[in-house]
Amino acid sequence: MIDYRGLQALAMVIEHGGFERAARHLFITQSAVSQRVKHLEALIGQPVLMRTTPPKATAMGQRLHSHWQQVRLLEAGLGIASxxxxxxxxxxxxxxxxxxxLPEALVLPDHPNVSFDLLVEDQAVGLRRMRQGEVMACLCASAEPVNGGRVAFLGYLRYRAVASPEFIANYGLKDLSRLPDAPCLVFNRDDPLQHEFLATVVGGTPQRIHYCPSSEGFVEATRVGLGYGMIPELQFRDLLASGELVDVVPGYALSTPLYWHYWQTESDVMLNLRTQVIKIAKQRLLAEA
Amino acid sequence: MIDYRGLQALAMVIEHGGFERAARHLFITQSAVSQRVKHLEALIGQPVLMRTTPPKATAMGQRLHSHWQQVRLLEAGLGIASxxxxxxxxxxxxxxxxxxxLPEALVLPDHPNVSFDLLVEDQAVGLRRMRQGEVMACLCASAEPVNGGRVAFLGYLRYRAVASPEFIANYGLKDLSRLPDAPCLVFNRDDPLQHEFLATVVGGTPQRIHYCPSSEGFVEATRVGLGYGMIPELQFRDLLASGELVDVVPGYALSTPLYWHYWQTESDVMLNLRTQVIKIAKQRLLAEA
Known part of the structure; x- marks a missing residue:
């Protein structure tokens, strides 16, 4: 059996970002935390933490930490007071x-002791973390379950290419052939939506790209005329109604499917969360592309 | 002199995320791109790219790339057609x-050929990238210039602790001593605002934290009652007016100063950008804490 007292100390150091903070949470001294982690490392035969500031888990430390989280979730299902x-x-x-x-789907009144640690990741990284057991679930566009995992379809997020009316006028975009030369907003290097849009509409690639890795900043950047970009309909209804944003190509939309990746062995909390995610997704996402 | 043709090939591979894409941008073959990079490496005497997918710059590759960017910006100031x-x-x-x-400050009509590559970073990482010459400017809360850099004060971003009225009622937060037990939203491990707020108001630390690394998700999470959190006033005026969000401690606010870190040798584009950033900041940020 793993040394769970050591594992708890390790988890606290990782989650709270330091030995002193872990000690405060465990109501023990910092040196006791340090000894428990060292003892764990002696038993495992390899380091679990890099002694940086803040300390970082080694690959083994990460595996142990996610094991700890799974065990804790299963414990919670026992319904005992310990x-x-x-x-x-x-x-x-x-x-x-x-x-x-998503935030609305995370409100779980029946589980007042759950804390979410949300990581915003591209699909490839998200699925890798899922595969390596670092996360309890992964929300992304891939329908392919990881080993030992399952997948639930949630719905489609529909995007439209929008810009400010001044932007459309300045770059002469009534003539779509001028689109490739207009500045294009792209979330990051893994965001293919704008390239897909351009390839479909005019068969070109954007010649000038602003990378803007913030959902809200992206909307604001289209509003002030920095560029055009693909934005989820959920995000710009008000700006479309007020005329601050307009469609670059009226009638054009691009839909991304979303899937919930979860583990076959599911604790009560995770089952409850999945049910809630599917329910809210049904209300907010589209059933068809 | 550095081999600028090789440097250009390197920059294109980094900026477009691959040899093939770089080739398309340079209107040469993929093998020509590869040869130019190899030639550069032979001259420098060390690798500049790791051949991963997508390729990643080595530390030397990064230094060369930022040198390339600075040179390009200086070239632009020459006002010649090349x-x-x-x-x-x-x-x-x-x-x-x-x-x-910020997005409004990035609209530079006099410089139609500028593309922004925005990186969202915590202050420590942002300043380190500035120090290592990887970025042209850094927007953060530190007033301390890096070596060879200068700093312009922009103004204060004022935060207030807000939550939904239902959340306040559910957790009995009319009694502030119950605040530490209410779920608290924190952007990420480097976000100190909620801890500062709690320490000041009730002398405690949050016992239950949801990490939510999205500005817009953060606002939405407070609105739906997932937790309370510190939000910039710029972001929630509408929700405050509609009563969907209320102050947790009326009258309490916390201000963060913002500074623009830039290089002493400033190209026309960067000078123009700095002027614009200072102007918009003056309109949108507060002059005093």
Whole structure:
């Protein structure tokens, strides 16, 4: 059996970002935390923490930490009083979901001791973290389950290419052939939406790109005329109604499917969360592309 | 002199995320790009790219790339026609500025060939990138210039602790001593605002934290009652007016100063950008804490 007291110390150091903070949470001394972690390392036969500021988990430390989180979630399902501490549920999610419909799905009144540790990741990184057991669930566009995992379809997030009316006028975009030369907003290097849009509409690639890795900043950047970009309909209804943003190509939309990746062995908390995520997704996302 | 043709190939591979894409931008073959990079490496005597997918710059590659960017910006100031390609201006910025007032400051009508590569970073990372010459400017809360750099004061971003009225009622937060037990939203491990707020108001630390690394998701999470958190006033005026969000401690606010870190040798584009950033900041930020 793993040394769970050492594992708890390790988890506290990782979650609270230091030995002193872990000690405060465990109501023991800093030197006791340090000894427990050292003891764990002696038993495992390799380091679990790099002694940086803040300390960082080694690959083994990360595996142990996610094992700890899974065990804690399973413990919570036991319904016994020996688990007064908070449970951390770590999830990888896509930025646009977190900026729009997802927060509502995370409100779990039946589980007052759950804390979410949300990581905004591109699909490839999110799925890798899922595969390596670092997260309890992964929200992304891939329908392919990881080993030992399952997948639930949530719905489609529909994007439209929008810009300010002044931007459309300045760059003469009534003539779509001028689109490739107009500045294009792209979330980051893994965001393919604008390139797909351009390839479909005019068969070109954007010649001038602003990288803007913030969902809200992206909307604001289109509003002030920095560029055009693909924005989820959920995010710009008001600006469309007020005329501050308009469609670059009226009638054109691009839909991304979203899936919930979860583990076959699911604790009560995770089952409850999945049910809630599917329910809210059904209300906010589209059933068809 | 550095081999600038090789340097250009390197920059294109980094900026476009691959040899093939770089080739398309340079209108040469993929093998020509590869040869130019190899030639550069032979001259420098060390690798500049790790051949991963996408390729990643080595530390030397990064230094060369930022040198390339600075040279390109200086070229642009020459006002000669030999620089038809786009100029990339890489900046590190804080998430809340990018989500609110910053995009407006990036619209530079006099420089139609500038592309922004925005990196959202915590202050420590932003300043380190500035120090290592990886970025042209850094927007953060530190007043201390880096070596060879200068600093311009922009103004204060004022935060208030807000939550939904239901949240206040559910957790009995009319009694402030219950605040430490209410779920608290924190942007990430480097966000000290909520801890400062609690320490000042009730002398405690949050016992239950949701990490939510999205400015817009953060606002939405407070609105739906997932937790309370510190939000820039710029971001929630509408929700405050509609009563969807209320102050947790009326009258309490916390202000963060913002500074623009720039290089002493400033190209026309960067001078123009700084002037614009200072102007918009003056309109949107507060002059006093």
């Amino acid at each position: 688990t007064p501490n908070q449970l951390t549920v770590r999830l990888t999610v896509n930025a646009d979901s977190l900026a729009t419909w | 620089t038809p390609n786009q100029l990339t201006v890489r900046l590190t910025v804080n998430a809340d500025s990018l989500a609110t007032w």
